[in-house]
Amino acid sequence: MLILLPLSRATFWLGNETLRVSAALFALNRTRLCDRLRANKDVPKNAIVILQGGEQTNRYCTDTGIIFRQESYFHWTFGVTEADCYGAIEVDTGNTILFIPRLPESYAVWMGKIHPPEYFKEKYAINEVRYTDEIASVLASKKPSVLLTLRGTNTDSGSVTREASFDKISQFMVNNTILHPEITECRVIKTDMELEVLRYTNKISSEAHKEVMKAVKPGMKEYELESGDNSSVLHYGHAGAPNDKTIEDRDLCLFDMGGEYYCYGSDITCTFPASGKFTPDQKAVYEAVYKSSRAVLGSIKPGVAWPDMHRLADRVHLEELTKIGILQGNVDDMVKVHLGAIFMPHGLGHFLGIDVHDVGGYPEGVERIDLPGLRSLRTARTLLEGMVLTVEPGIYFIDHVLDQALANPAQACFINNEVLARFRDFGGVRIEDDIAVTASGMELLTCVPRTVEEIEAFLSEAQGSTKSFASASS
Numbered sequence: 001m002l003i004l005l006p007l008s009r010a011t012f013w014l015g016n017e018t019l020r021v022s023a024a025l026f027a028l029n030r031t032r033l034c035d036r037l038r039a040n041k042d043v044p045k046n047a048i049v050i051l052q053g054g055e056q057t058n059r060y061c062t063d064t065g066i067i068f069r070q071e072s073y074f075h076w077t078f079g080v081t082e083a084d085c086y087g088a089i090e091v092d093t094g095n096t097i098l099f100i101p102r103l104p105e106s107y108a109v110w111m112g113k114i115h116p117p118e119y120f121k122e123k124y125a126i127n128e129v130r131y132t133d134e135i136a137s138v139l140a141s142k143k144p145s146v147l148l149t150l151r152g153t154n155t156d157s158g159s160v161t162r163e164a165s166f167d168k169i170s171q172f173m174v175n176n177t178i179l180h181p182e183i184t185e186c187r188v189i190k191t192d193m194e195l196e197v198l199r200y201t202n203k204i205s206s207e208a209h210k211e212v213m214k215a216v217k218p219g220m221k222e223y224e225l226e227s228g229d230n231s232s233v234l235h236y237g238h239a240g241a242p243n244d245k246t247i248e249d250r251d252l253c254l255f256d257m258g259g260e261y262y263c264y265g266s267d268i269t270c271t272f273p274a275s276g277k278f279t280p281d282q283k284a285v286y287e288a289v290y291k292s293s294r295a296v297l298g299s300i301k302p303g304v305a306w307p308d309m310h311r312l313a314d315r316v317h318l319e320e321l322t323k324i325g326i327l328q329g330n331v332d333d334m335v336k337v338h339l340g341a342i343f344m345p346h347g348l349g350h351f352l353g354i355d356v357h358d359v360g361g362y363p364e365g366v367e368r369i370d371l372p373g374l375r376s377l378r379t380a381r382t383l384l385e386g387m388v389l390t391v392e393p394g395i396y397f398i399d400h401v402l403d404q405a406l407a408n409p410a411q412a413c414f415i416n417n418e419v420l421a422r423f424r425d426f427g428g429v430r431i432e433d434d435i436a437v438t439a440s441g442m443e444l445l446t447c448v449p450r451t452v453e454e455i456e457a458f459l460s461e462a463q464g465s466t467k468s469f470a471s472a473s474s
C-alpha cells in the first residue's frame, strides 16, 4: 500500500521563467525503488532503507563554508536540498521519514530562519519529518527486520559511497550490499518527469553556449568567457591549467560545459573558429567529427551495444582522416591496430543524470573492454529506453600520442607524416550532444548550431548585431 499525499504545492522553482519541478518526481523514484526491492527475494518483509544525505563542510580548518550540493543518491530519493539530513523508506508501504538536524539557536542569527519539521513535510511532500537525534528511537519503533544501507563503488571514480551511520545503529540488523545495485539501476532509467528536467537543463545550457559563441572575439582571454547567465555552472579551467591564454584569430574554441538545475545536469561541447570562419583544414576535421556524431545519433536505439557506437565513430574518423590525407591505406587494417584511439583517446560518451558521469555504467555482468579507446568508456552496456547519454566524438592532435604512434611501425605505416605535420598545432574538435534513448531511436536534447554552415551563419549574425549595436550607440 502506498500513502498518497497532495503533492501540488510541493514544488521546486527558482522563479521567473525557470522550470517548476514537482515533488512527485521523487515520490515516483521512491515507488520504483520499493517495487524493485520488494521483487528482490533477499529483501525480507518490514525492511527499511536508510540513506545519509550530504554534509555541510568548511574550507580546510576555517569556518568558511563550502557551497553545499546534495549527495546524488540522496537527491534522487528525496529531492531535499538541505545538508546534514537522513532519510528512511519503509519498503513494504513506501512510508517515508525525513530526519533533519536540530539546529542551534545561533543558526537563526547567523544563517537564517530555523524551520520546524512541518515546514519540510510540506516543502517536500514527505509523510513524516523528525530530528536526526531521534533516528534510533523512531526506527526502533518501526521494528524493522533489517536496515538497508548504501555501500557500493562508483565505477568512474573508484570511490565508495558514504554508508549511513548514526548513534546506536549497532542495535539494528544492517545489510549494506542489497541496496546499491538496485537504486543504481533505478537511476539509470529516467522517468518522464526526470526527462523533463534534463530537457530543461539542456535547453538553458544550449542557450548559454550560444551566448558564449556570440561573445568570443580574438584578443580576449579565455577566462573572460567564464561568466555566463541562465543559471549555468561552467566547468572548465583548473588550478594546474588556468584559462589564461589569449584567443587568437586562427584558434578553434572548444567549450565543454553544462548547467545543473535542481541537481540534474547537462554536458555539451561546442567547437567553433574564433574568427567566425573555419579554415579549410579546420572545416575538414570538424566535418569528420560531425559526420561520426550524426552516424552515431542515427544508429542509437534500444538493443544497440554502446561499444559498437564507439567503434562506429572511430571508423568514420578513420575514413574521413584518409580523405583528408592524414591517413593512407585500408580502414579495416587501421581498425585492427586501434588507430582510432590515436585521434580519440577517450570514450564516446557516458550516462548523464544527477551526476554528469551518471552511475550504473558497469553493473555486475558488464565488463570493461580492455582495448585502446574502448577501455575509457564509462559504460559498455546495451542501450535501453529511458537511458540518457552524451554522444561526444572528437578528433585531437596530441603530440605525445602521435609520436607514440609514429614510433610503432604497425601504426606508423598508415600515417602520412607530411600531411600530419600541418595539423601538429591544430588542437582538437569535439562535438558533444546529450540524448535520451526512446522506444525506437533517440531524442536529441541539445540544440546549438552544429554544421559548419550553421555555425558560420550564427557567428556572422552575432558579429553583425554587435556592429549595429555599436553604431547605434555611438
Ligand SMILES: [Mn+2]
Binding pocket: 267, 350, 390, 392, 432
Ligand atoms: Mn561529457
